[in-house]
Amino acid sequence: MAASDAGQVALAAGCKLRILRLREGVFRSFSPRNRIYALSMPSDPKVIVTGAGVAGLSAAVQLAHAGVQVLILEARERLGGRILTRHDPATKAAVELGAEFIHGRPPEIWGLLRQHKLEAREMVGEDWCAGDGELCKCDFFPEVDEILDKLDDRAPDQSFLDFLASCCPNPRQQESKKWALGYITGFHAADPGLISIHSLVKGMRADEEIDAERAFRIPGGYELLVEWLRKELLDAGVAIQLGATIESVTWKRGSVEVNGQCGTDRFSYTAARLIVTLPLAVLQAPLDLAGAVRFSPELPAEKLGALEKLAMGKVIRATLCFRERFWDDLRARGGSESKTLADMRFLFSQDEWFPTWWTTLPEKLPIITGWAPSNRAQKLSGRAEDFVAEQAVQSLSRLLNVRKSEIEGLLESVYCHDWQSDPLSRGAYSYVKVGGNAAQQQLAAPVENSLFFAGEATDFSGHHGTVHGAIASGHRAAAEILNG
Ligand SMILES: Cc1cc2nc3c(=O)[nH]c(=O)nc-3n(C[C@H](O)[C@H](O)[C@H](O)COP(=O)(O)OP(=O)(O)OC[C@H]3O[C@@H](n4cnc5c(N)ncnc54)[C@H](O)[C@@H]3O)c2cc1C
Numbered sequence: 258m259a260a261s262d263a264g265q266v267a268l269a270a271g272c273k274l275r276i277l278r279l280r281e282g283v284f285r286s287f288s289p290r291n292r293i294y295a296l297s298m299p300s301d302p303k304v305i306v307t308g309a310g311v312a313g314l315s316a317a318v319q320l321a322h323a324g325v326q327v328l329i330l331e332a333r334e335r336l337g338g339r340i341l342t343r344h345d346p347a348t349k350a351a352v353e354l355g356a357e358f359i360h361g362r363p364p365e366i367w368g369l370l371r372q373h374k375l376e377a378r379e380m381v382g383e384d385w386c387a388g389d390g391e392l393c394k395c396d397f398f399p400e401v402d403e404i405l406d407k408l409d410d411r412a413p414d415q416s417f418l419d420f421l422a423s424c425c426p427n428p429r430q431q432e433s434k435k436w437a438l439g440y441i442t443g444f445h446a447a448d449p450g451l452i453s454i455h456s457l458v459k460g461m462r463a464d465e466e467i468d469a470e471r472a473f474r475i476p477g478g479y480e481l482l483v484e485w486l487r488k489e490l491l492d493a494g495v496a497i498q499l500g501a502t503i504e505s506v507t508w509k510r511g512s513v514e515v516n517g518q519c520g521t522d523r524f525s526y527t528a529a530r531l532i533v534t535l536p537l538a539v540l541q542a543p544l545d546l547a548g549a550v551r552f553s554p555e556l557p558a559e560k561l562g563a564l565e566k567l568a569m570g571k572v573i574r575a576t577l578c579f580r581e582r583f584w585d586d587l588r589a590r591g592g593s594e595s596k597t598l599a600d601m602r603f604l605f606s607q608d609e610w611f612p613t614w615w616t617t618l619p620e621k622l623p624i625i626t627g628w629a630p631s632n633r634a635q636k637l638s639g640r641a642e643d644f645v646a647e648q649a650v651q652s653l654s655r656l657l658n659v660r661k662s663e664i665e666g667l668l669e670s671v672y673c674h675d676w677q678s679d680p681l682s683r684g685a686y687s688y689v690k691v692g693g694n695a696a697q698q699q700l701a702a703p704v705e706n707s708l709f710f711a712g713e714a715t716d717f718s719g720h721h722g723t724v725h726g727a728i729a730s731g732h733r734a735a736a737e738i739l740n741g
Pocket of ligand 1: 308309312313337340354504534536548550572681682686711721722
């Protein structure tokens with residue numbers, strides 16, 4: 258169990274009392290937010306939803322609005338899954354440990370924002386680059402675009418690394434190739450030797466449709482979105498059981514039985530249908546690992562094949578909160594820039610640990626976040642938080658040319674979560690391996706009108722790996738049940 262969830266698990270004794278029936282006034286609430294304890298369960302749920310991330314919550318909302326009785330089973334002691342917002346006591350800022358940005362203007366999120374009369378704030382500012390001890394404004398974007406424009410989904414599929422090896426022999430492009438590699442590795446959290454260029458083309462087309470190069474944040478944090486979904490479930494009278502780790506699913510046409518462990522108690526629920534929203538790497542996990550789920554009979558061969566063609570990306574992000582924004586006064590040393598970093602939005606580099614950083618702009622808070630993707634995340638995963646923090650501070654010191662001791666002197670707190678070591682996610686978000694372009698659709702396909710699949714990895718429109726893709730997948734799975 259990951260460190261940040263462990264404390265809550267200790268509170269989880271007495272499973273029968275930890276069933277949430279989200280109808281206010283009927284059941285007692287012990288917690289203002291997620292943990293509402295209830296005294297009874299729906300006797301006959303028509304649909305069970307496994308996982309209370311945004312995919313499961315969105316599916317449940319849609320089904321409940323259509324009058325279907327739903328039970329959500331969630332292993333964690335909280336809702337939201339890979340959305341996890343903390344609040345830094347010193348700055349009062351919302352600090353995200355999972356998803357942070359709304360990529361562009363996806364209707365799944367902007368619809369909710371409109372409904373709740375909230376505007377997301379766009380992250381505007383300057384993009385700086387660091388390398389060879391120098392800082393300067395980034396000028397690599399047009400050249401990286403030139404390389405990415407060569408990605409072609411009519412040619413045979415190949416990995417991004419293979420594509421780079423043959424796409425651009427011009428020695429002038431060597432530096433741009435490094436930035437392109439950093440971009441694909443960073444944004445997709447992917448192993449460049451595995452990720453499919455066909456999937457990248459599909460993703461870029463999907464991104465264009467929603468203006469995804471723009472990044473927005475929800476003031477107050479992404480958890481507000483989870484909270485809005487929780488309230489909708491509350492109004493619709495949906496039951497949620499937290500701390501309920503599913504271990505096995507026995508299924509046949511028209512019925513499912515879900516068994517698992519909740520605190521010291523075993524549970525067993527039956528329903529006509531099940532929506533599985535477990536993260537890709539949980540579905541891929543060998544059965545002897547925590548969180549893994551045994552399906553009896555085994556999932557169809559096509560679905561098992563699909564699981565092999567998808568991979569879970571890795572990320573460690575570290576958010577450093579300082580007493581002051583010391584970079585506001587920094588100028589490029591040895592470079593030609595006369596400006597300071599006061600308007601810095603992103604800082605890009607090829608640092609060996611944390612190559613990408615971003616600030617809280619447009620809010621000028623003394624907070625900066627480092628992003629260690631793919632093989633860098635692999636090296637950091639499983640290590641103590643102090644080690645991660647140490648590497649993050651060292652990276653920042655190298656990139657900004659500021660003494661490490663100076664940075665440490667101003668540092669108030671560090672926030673991170675190891676999603677790879679967390680048995681309920683086993684990674685950050687999914688990507689498609691070479692030759693796997695049908696895999697997401699195969700993973701999403703219902704089985705025998707009993708098993709339905711949602712979650713970011715089942716999005717097959719190019720929006721996998723995102724919050725809006727996860728929400729859309731929940732809506733799709735609910736519609737499959739309602740229209741079935
Ligand atoms: C570090 C990081 C940064 C990210 N940044 C962004 C971003 O900026 N923008 C963006 O759009 N997306 C981002 N994402 C991706 C986004 O968070 C996910 O795509 C999305 O939240 C996934 O939602 P989901 O419902 O599919 O899965 P999850 O949120 O993972 O929900 C699945 C649920 O299943 C539960 N579960 C697992 N195993 C079991 C079991 N055996 N029994 C019962 N329950 C179980 C889990 O606890 C979890 O709550 C980021 C992700 C990470 C990790």
